[in-house]
Amino acid sequence: MPSRTHVLASRFERAFDAEIRSRFFKGLDFAGPEGDPGWFGPGSAVWYVHSHLPTLVLGLVGAAYIEGLDPSISWMGYDHSRLAERVDGVPTGNVDPEGGAVRLAHSISFFIGTAYGSTETAERLARTVRAMHHTVKGTRPDGLPYDADDPEWLRWNYATVVWGLATAHERYHRRPLRGAGLDRYYGEFVRVGEALGGTDLPATKAEVADCLESYLPRLALTPIKAFATGPNLRGSKSRPWEPGSAFMDWAARDMLPKWAQRLALYQPPNPVTLRLRRTSLWVVLNALHDSAGPLPEYRQAEARVAAGTRSAPVASTAPAAPDPVLTRREVEDADLLTAGDPA
Numbered sequence: 001m002p003s004r005t006h007v008l009a010s011r012f013e014r015a016f017d018a019e020i021r022s023r024f025f026k027g028l029d030f031a032g033p034e035g036d037p038g039w040f041g042p043g044s045a046v047w048y049v050h051s052h053l054p055t056l057v058l059g060l061v062g063a064a065y066i067e068g069l070d071p072s073i074s075w076m077g078y079d080h081s082r083l084a085e086r087v088d089g090v091p092t093g094n095v096d097p098e099g100g101a102v103r104l105a106h107s108i109s110f111f112i113g114t115a116y117g118s119t120e121t122a123e124r125l126a127r128t129v130r131a132m133h134h135t136v137k138g139t140r141p142d143g144l145p146y147d148a149d150d151p152e153w154l155r156w157n158y159a160t161v162v163w164g165l166a167t168a169h170e171r172y173h174r175r176p177l178r179g180a181g182l183d184r185y186y187g188e189f190v191r192v193g194e195a196l197g198g199t200d201l202p203a204t205k206a207e208v209a210d211c212l213e214s215y216l217p218r219l220a221l222t223p224i225k226a227f228a229t230g231p232n233l234r235g236s237k238s239r240p241w242e243p244g245s246a247f248m249d250w251a252a253r254d255m256l257p258k259w260a261q262r263l264a265l266y267q268p269p270n271p272v273t274l275r276l277r278r279t280s281l282w283v284v285l286n287a288l289h290d291s292a293g294p295l296p297e298y299r300q301a302e303a304r305v306a307a308g309t310r311s312a313p314v315a316s317t318a319p320a321a322p323d324p325v326l327t328r329r330e331v332e333d334a335d336l337l338t339a340g341d342p343a
Contacts, residue, residue: 010291019101025113030121031300037305037311042302049185050112051298053289056111058251059164062163062252064107066212068224070156071219075224077224079138113297116300119314134323151197151200156211163212169182173286186204187203191317
Protein backbone atom coordinates (compact mmCIF):
# COMPACT_ATOMS: atom_id res chain seq x y z
CA MET A 1 0.00 0.00 0.00
CA PRO A 2 2.76 2.55 0.83
CA SER A 3 4.40 1.99 -2.56
CA ARG A 4 1.06 2.32 -4.35
CA THR A 5 0.35 5.51 -2.42
CA HIS A 6 3.75 6.89 -3.38
CA VAL A 7 3.16 6.11 -7.04
CA LEU A 8 -0.28 7.74 -6.92
CA ALA A 9 1.14 10.81 -5.21
CA SER A 10 3.94 11.05 -7.76
CA ARG A 11 1.44 10.91 -10.62
CA PHE A 12 -0.69 13.54 -8.91
CA GLU A 13 2.33 15.83 -8.44
CA ARG A 14 3.49 15.38 -12.04
CA ALA A 15 0.02 16.08 -13.37
CA PHE A 16 -0.33 19.14 -11.14
CA ASP A 17 3.06 20.49 -12.26
CA ALA A 18 2.39 19.89 -15.95
CA GLU A 19 -1.27 20.88 -16.16
CA ILE A 20 -1.60 23.60 -13.53
CA ARG A 21 1.57 24.91 -11.88
CA SER A 22 3.57 25.38 -15.10
CA ARG A 23 0.65 27.06 -16.89
CA PHE A 24 -1.24 29.01 -14.25
CA PHE A 25 1.34 30.01 -11.63
CA LYS A 26 3.44 32.14 -13.97
CA GLY A 27 4.39 35.48 -12.49
CA LEU A 28 3.30 34.58 -8.95
CA ASP A 29 5.95 35.41 -6.34
CA PHE A 30 6.08 33.23 -3.23
CA ALA A 31 9.78 33.57 -2.36
CA GLY A 32 10.06 37.33 -1.83
CA PRO A 33 10.31 40.00 -0.71
CA GLU A 34 11.88 38.80 2.51
CA GLY A 35 9.70 39.42 5.56
CA ASP A 36 6.53 40.13 3.57
CA PRO A 37 3.68 38.31 5.36
CA GLY A 38 1.32 38.55 2.40
CA TRP A 39 -2.37 38.79 3.20
CA PHE A 40 -2.31 36.28 6.08
CA GLY A 41 1.14 35.36 7.30
CA PRO A 42 2.57 32.45 9.29
CA GLY A 43 0.36 30.92 11.95
CA SER A 44 -2.83 31.96 10.15
CA ALA A 45 -5.74 29.58 9.71
CA VAL A 46 -5.67 30.24 5.96
CA TRP A 47 -2.06 29.04 5.71
CA TYR A 48 -3.05 25.85 7.50
CA VAL A 49 -6.22 25.10 5.55
CA HIS A 50 -4.87 25.89 2.08
CA SER A 51 -1.68 23.85 2.59
CA HIS A 52 -3.68 20.63 2.06
CA LEU A 53 -3.98 20.71 -1.73
CA PRO A 54 -6.33 17.69 -2.21
CA THR A 55 -8.99 19.10 0.14
CA LEU A 56 -8.51 22.56 -1.37
CA VAL A 57 -9.35 21.16 -4.81
CA LEU A 58 -12.36 19.25 -3.49
CA GLY A 59 -13.56 22.38 -1.70
CA LEU A 60 -13.43 24.39 -4.91
CA VAL A 61 -15.42 21.71 -6.74
CA GLY A 62 -18.05 21.80 -3.99
CA ALA A 63 -18.13 25.60 -4.08
CA ALA A 64 -18.64 25.62 -7.84
CA TYR A 65 -21.52 23.18 -7.47
CA ILE A 66 -23.52 25.17 -4.94
CA GLU A 67 -22.64 28.45 -6.66
CA GLY A 68 -24.30 27.20 -9.85
CA LEU A 69 -27.64 26.76 -8.10
CA ASP A 70 -28.08 30.50 -8.66
CA PRO A 71 -29.63 30.79 -12.15
CA SER A 72 -27.72 34.01 -12.80
CA ILE A 73 -24.45 32.18 -12.14
CA SER A 74 -25.50 29.45 -14.55
CA TRP A 75 -26.17 31.96 -17.28
CA MET A 76 -23.01 33.95 -16.57
CA GLY A 77 -21.00 30.79 -17.13
CA TYR A 78 -23.08 29.80 -20.16
CA ASP A 79 -22.70 33.20 -21.82
CA HIS A 80 -19.19 34.23 -20.81
CA SER A 81 -16.95 31.38 -19.66
CA ARG A 82 -15.16 28.42 -21.16
CA LEU A 83 -17.25 26.07 -19.05
CA ALA A 84 -19.83 25.88 -21.82
CA GLU A 85 -19.03 23.75 -24.85
CA ARG A 86 -19.35 25.80 -28.03
CA VAL A 87 -19.58 24.88 -31.70
CA ASP A 88 -18.82 27.79 -34.02
CA GLY A 89 -19.17 30.05 -30.99
CA VAL A 90 -22.66 28.84 -30.09
CA PRO A 91 -23.17 27.07 -26.70
CA THR A 92 -24.40 23.49 -27.10
CA GLY A 93 -25.73 23.03 -23.57
CA ASN A 94 -22.91 20.66 -22.64
CA VAL A 95 -19.94 21.27 -20.38
CA ASP A 96 -16.52 21.63 -22.02
CA PRO A 97 -14.17 19.38 -19.96
CA GLU A 98 -11.10 21.38 -20.97
CA GLY A 99 -12.86 24.62 -20.10
CA GLY A 100 -13.84 23.20 -16.72
CA ALA A 101 -10.25 22.14 -16.08
CA VAL A 102 -8.95 25.61 -16.99
CA ARG A 103 -11.50 27.26 -14.72
CA LEU A 104 -10.52 25.01 -11.81
CA ALA A 105 -6.81 25.61 -12.47
CA HIS A 106 -7.27 29.37 -12.33
CA SER A 107 -9.21 29.02 -9.08
CA ILE A 108 -6.45 26.89 -7.56
CA SER A 109 -3.75 29.39 -8.56
CA PHE A 110 -5.84 32.24 -7.15
CA PHE A 111 -6.46 30.66 -3.75
CA ILE A 112 -2.89 29.45 -3.38
CA GLY A 113 -1.52 32.76 -4.66
CA THR A 114 -3.61 34.89 -2.32
CA ALA A 115 -2.78 32.58 0.61
CA TYR A 116 1.00 32.28 0.22
CA GLY A 117 2.03 34.90 -2.33
CA SER A 118 3.58 38.24 -1.55
CA THR A 119 1.25 41.13 -0.84
CA GLU A 120 1.81 42.45 -4.37
CA THR A 121 1.07 39.02 -5.87
CA ALA A 122 -2.19 38.70 -3.94
CA GLU A 123 -3.26 42.21 -4.92
CA ARG A 124 -2.46 41.57 -8.59
CA LEU A 125 -4.53 38.38 -8.59
CA ALA A 126 -7.46 40.23 -7.03
CA ARG A 127 -7.22 43.02 -9.61
CA THR A 128 -7.30 40.42 -12.38
CA VAL A 129 -10.43 38.74 -11.07
CA ARG A 130 -12.17 42.07 -10.44
CA ALA A 131 -11.30 43.22 -13.96
CA MET A 132 -12.83 40.08 -15.45
CA HIS A 133 -15.92 40.36 -13.25
CA HIS A 134 -16.46 43.92 -14.53
CA THR A 135 -16.96 42.48 -18.03
CA VAL A 136 -19.53 39.84 -17.02
CA LYS A 137 -22.91 41.48 -17.57
CA GLY A 138 -25.91 40.37 -19.57
CA THR A 139 -29.53 39.23 -19.55
CA ARG A 140 -30.95 35.84 -18.67
CA PRO A 141 -33.45 34.15 -21.04
CA ASP A 142 -36.24 35.08 -18.61
CA GLY A 143 -35.37 38.77 -19.08
CA LEU A 144 -33.66 39.36 -15.73
CA PRO A 145 -30.30 41.14 -15.95
CA TYR A 146 -27.16 39.77 -14.32
CA ASP A 147 -24.04 41.62 -13.27
CA ALA A 148 -20.96 40.05 -11.66
CA ASP A 149 -20.40 43.31 -9.74
CA ASP A 150 -23.81 43.12 -8.05
CA PRO A 151 -23.19 43.24 -4.25
CA GLU A 152 -25.78 40.50 -3.70
CA TRP A 153 -24.05 38.25 -6.21
CA LEU A 154 -20.65 38.99 -4.68
CA ARG A 155 -21.95 38.01 -1.23
CA TRP A 156 -23.42 34.76 -2.57
CA ASN A 157 -20.27 33.94 -4.51
CA TYR A 158 -18.09 34.64 -1.47
CA ALA A 159 -20.24 32.53 0.85
CA THR A 160 -20.19 29.54 -1.53
CA VAL A 161 -16.40 29.63 -1.84
CA VAL A 162 -15.56 29.92 1.86
CA TRP A 163 -18.23 27.29 2.63
CA GLY A 164 -16.74 24.84 0.10
CA LEU A 165 -13.15 25.25 1.26
CA ALA A 166 -14.02 25.08 4.96
CA THR A 167 -16.44 22.14 4.57
CA ALA A 168 -13.97 20.00 2.60
CA HIS A 169 -11.31 20.82 5.20
CA GLU A 170 -13.56 19.99 8.13
CA ARG A 171 -14.75 16.69 6.67
CA TYR A 172 -11.64 15.34 4.96
CA HIS A 173 -8.50 16.88 6.52
CA ARG A 174 -6.61 14.53 8.83
CA ARG A 175 -6.40 17.19 11.57
CA PRO A 176 -9.12 19.72 10.79
CA LEU A 177 -9.73 23.00 12.55
CA ARG A 178 -12.95 23.00 14.53
CA GLY A 179 -14.97 25.40 16.64
CA ALA A 180 -13.16 28.67 17.26
CA GLY A 181 -10.24 27.56 15.06
CA LEU A 182 -12.50 27.03 12.07
CA ASP A 183 -14.29 30.32 12.73
CA ARG A 184 -10.86 31.99 12.66
CA TYR A 185 -10.50 30.67 9.11
CA TYR A 186 -13.90 32.07 8.14
CA GLY A 187 -12.95 35.43 9.67
CA GLU A 188 -9.56 35.62 7.95
CA PHE A 189 -10.97 34.63 4.58
CA VAL A 190 -13.13 37.77 4.55
CA ARG A 191 -10.02 39.55 3.23
CA VAL A 192 -10.33 37.59 -0.02
CA GLY A 193 -13.99 38.52 -0.43
CA GLU A 194 -13.37 42.19 0.31
CA ALA A 195 -10.52 42.28 -2.20
CA LEU A 196 -12.97 41.16 -4.90
CA GLY A 197 -15.41 43.93 -4.02
CA GLY A 198 -17.62 42.13 -1.50
CA THR A 199 -19.22 43.99 1.39
CA ASP A 200 -21.19 42.95 4.47
CA LEU A 201 -19.70 39.45 4.26
CA PRO A 202 -20.47 36.63 6.72
CA ALA A 203 -17.47 35.91 8.95
CA THR A 204 -18.27 32.71 10.90
CA LYS A 205 -19.43 29.20 10.03
CA ALA A 206 -22.93 29.94 11.36
CA GLU A 207 -23.16 33.27 9.50
CA VAL A 208 -22.10 31.64 6.23
CA ALA A 209 -24.65 28.84 6.66
CA ASP A 210 -27.42 31.39 7.34
CA CYS A 211 -26.31 33.51 4.38
CA LEU A 212 -26.43 30.57 1.97
CA GLU A 213 -29.84 29.40 3.08
CA SER A 214 -31.23 32.94 2.89
CA TYR A 215 -30.71 32.81 -0.89
CA LEU A 216 -32.89 29.72 -1.30
CA PRO A 217 -35.96 31.62 -2.64
CA ARG A 218 -33.92 32.86 -5.59
CA LEU A 219 -32.20 29.56 -6.42
CA ALA A 220 -33.21 26.96 -9.02
CA LEU A 221 -31.94 23.89 -10.83
CA THR A 222 -31.61 25.31 -14.35
CA PRO A 223 -31.30 23.07 -17.42
CA ILE A 224 -27.60 24.01 -17.52
CA LYS A 225 -27.11 22.66 -14.01
CA ALA A 226 -29.39 19.65 -14.43
CA PHE A 227 -27.63 18.46 -17.59
CA ALA A 228 -24.29 18.42 -15.75
CA THR A 229 -25.12 16.58 -12.54
CA GLY A 230 -26.41 13.29 -11.15
CA PRO A 231 -27.45 10.52 -13.57
CA ASN A 232 -26.77 12.80 -16.53
CA LEU A 233 -23.05 12.32 -15.90
CA ARG A 234 -23.15 8.56 -16.43
CA GLY A 235 -20.67 7.74 -19.12
CA SER A 236 -18.69 10.93 -18.54
CA LYS A 237 -15.25 10.77 -20.13
CA SER A 238 -13.72 12.87 -17.35
CA ARG A 239 -11.29 11.09 -15.05
CA PRO A 240 -12.62 10.49 -11.51
CA TRP A 241 -10.67 13.42 -10.02
CA GLU A 242 -11.62 15.90 -12.74
CA PRO A 243 -14.56 18.35 -12.84
CA GLY A 244 -17.44 16.78 -14.71
CA SER A 245 -16.78 13.25 -13.48
CA ALA A 246 -19.53 11.30 -11.79
CA PHE A 247 -17.40 10.77 -8.68
CA MET A 248 -16.52 14.44 -8.15
CA ASP A 249 -20.16 15.31 -8.78
CA TRP A 250 -21.16 12.86 -6.03
CA ALA A 251 -18.50 14.21 -3.64
CA ALA A 252 -19.69 17.79 -4.19
CA ARG A 253 -23.38 16.96 -3.74
CA ASP A 254 -22.61 14.88 -0.66
CA MET A 255 -21.09 17.96 1.03
CA LEU A 256 -24.09 20.21 0.33
CA PRO A 257 -26.34 21.48 3.13
CA LYS A 258 -29.52 19.41 3.44
CA TRP A 259 -31.69 22.07 1.80
CA ALA A 260 -29.32 22.25 -1.19
CA GLN A 261 -29.25 18.45 -1.49
CA ARG A 262 -33.04 18.45 -1.74
CA LEU A 263 -32.91 21.16 -4.39
CA ALA A 264 -30.37 19.12 -6.39
CA LEU A 265 -32.44 15.91 -5.96
CA TYR A 266 -29.48 14.22 -4.25
CA GLN A 267 -30.25 10.68 -3.17
CA PRO A 268 -27.53 9.43 -0.80
CA PRO A 269 -26.58 5.77 -1.05
CA ASN A 270 -27.37 3.41 1.80
CA PRO A 271 -25.49 4.17 5.08
CA VAL A 272 -22.90 1.42 4.58
CA THR A 273 -22.04 2.55 1.04
CA LEU A 274 -22.03 6.20 2.12
CA ARG A 275 -19.58 5.53 4.94
CA LEU A 276 -17.39 3.45 2.66
CA ARG A 277 -17.27 6.18 0.02
CA ARG A 278 -16.49 8.93 2.52
CA THR A 279 -13.83 6.84 4.26
CA SER A 280 -12.22 5.89 0.96
CA LEU A 281 -12.13 9.52 -0.14
CA TRP A 282 -10.68 10.57 3.24
CA VAL A 283 -7.92 7.95 2.93
CA VAL A 284 -7.03 8.90 -0.65
CA LEU A 285 -7.00 12.66 -0.03
CA ASN A 286 -4.78 12.38 3.04
CA ALA A 287 -2.52 9.78 1.47
CA LEU A 288 -1.94 12.13 -1.46
CA HIS A 289 -1.17 15.01 0.88
CA ASP A 290 1.08 12.97 3.19
CA SER A 291 3.03 11.40 0.31
CA ALA A 292 3.51 14.62 -1.66
CA GLY A 293 4.42 16.72 1.37
CA PRO A 294 3.87 20.46 1.81
CA LEU A 295 3.21 22.58 -1.26
CA PRO A 296 6.36 24.16 -2.73
CA GLU A 297 4.55 27.52 -2.54
CA TYR A 298 3.93 26.97 1.17
CA ARG A 299 7.60 26.14 1.75
CA GLN A 300 8.68 29.23 -0.18
CA ALA A 301 6.36 31.41 1.88
CA GLU A 302 7.70 29.90 5.10
CA ALA A 303 11.26 30.65 3.99
CA ARG A 304 10.25 34.20 3.07
CA VAL A 305 9.24 34.94 6.66
CA ALA A 306 11.67 32.59 8.45
CA ALA A 307 13.57 35.57 9.89
CA GLY A 308 10.34 37.27 10.93
CA THR A 309 7.78 39.50 9.26
CA ARG A 310 8.53 43.14 8.55
CA SER A 311 4.93 44.15 9.27
CA ALA A 312 1.51 42.74 10.08
CA PRO A 313 -0.73 41.68 7.19
CA VAL A 314 -2.74 44.54 5.72
CA ALA A 315 -5.81 45.44 7.77
CA SER A 316 -8.08 45.79 4.74
CA THR A 317 -7.87 44.42 1.21
CA ALA A 318 -10.88 46.37 -0.10
CA PRO A 319 -10.07 48.29 -3.32
CA ALA A 320 -8.96 51.83 -2.45
CA ALA A 321 -10.16 53.27 -5.77
CA PRO A 322 -12.35 52.24 -8.70
CA ASP A 323 -10.72 49.93 -11.24
CA PRO A 324 -10.13 51.12 -14.81
CA VAL A 325 -12.82 50.04 -17.24
CA LEU A 326 -11.45 47.40 -19.61
CA THR A 327 -12.97 45.19 -22.26
CA ARG A 328 -12.64 41.43 -21.89
CA ARG A 329 -9.98 41.38 -24.61
CA GLU A 330 -8.03 44.12 -22.83
CA VAL A 331 -8.16 42.13 -19.61
CA GLU A 332 -6.96 38.99 -21.37
CA ASP A 333 -4.14 40.87 -23.08
CA ALA A 334 -3.09 42.82 -19.98
CA ASP A 335 -0.09 41.85 -17.88
CA LEU A 336 -2.50 41.21 -15.00
CA LEU A 337 -3.05 37.64 -16.08
CA THR A 338 -0.97 34.66 -15.04
CA ALA A 339 -1.91 32.67 -18.16
CA GLY A 340 -4.80 32.03 -20.48
CA ASP A 341 -8.44 32.85 -19.94
CA PRO A 342 -9.49 33.11 -16.28
CA ALA A 343 -13.16 32.52 -16.96
